[in-house]
Amino acid sequence: MKKLKRDLQSVLKSLRALTQKTDKMIKQLEKLDKAQAAKKPKAKAVKKAVAKKPTRLSASGTVLAIIKRSRKGIGTAALTKKTGLEGRKIRDIIYRLKKQGKIKRDRKGLYVKA
Numbered sequence: 001m002k003k004l005k006r007d008l009q010s011v012l013k014s015l016r017a018l019t020q021k022t023d024k025m026i027k028q029l030e031k032l033d034k035a036q037a038a039k040k041p042k043a044k045a046v047k048k049a050v051a052k053k054p055t056r057l058s059a060s061g062t063v064l065a066i067i068k069r070s071r072k073g074i075g076t077a078a079l080t081k082k083t084g085l086e087g088r089k090i091r092d093i094i095y096r097l098k099k100q101g102k103i104k105r106d107r108k109g110l111y112v113k114a
Helices: 002-038 059-069 076-083 087-100
Strands: 103-107 110-113
Touching: 059 076, 059 087, 059 110, 076 087, 087 103
Parallel strands: none
Antiparallel strands: 103 110
């Protein structure tokens, strides 16, 4: 009986030691959780907006845009200066745009948006 009592006491000591160790582990885990919660989450890498290449307008699109921007209308000489296109090319584009109904002739040599 004495032997059984000693064995039980040694088991009890071992259990207490294990309990203390688990308590220490729990405290350490709580500290880690608090430390992680206190840390601000790292900002995700912000993707830079990819700069879109400006879409290049066709010659007709360029001429039409310039005509639309001009309030009082614009002549072929001014279009030649602004676009750098030759006179013949400007006249062909104006002819096509008039046929499509996108521009109209305000008076001789002056074109406005339709």
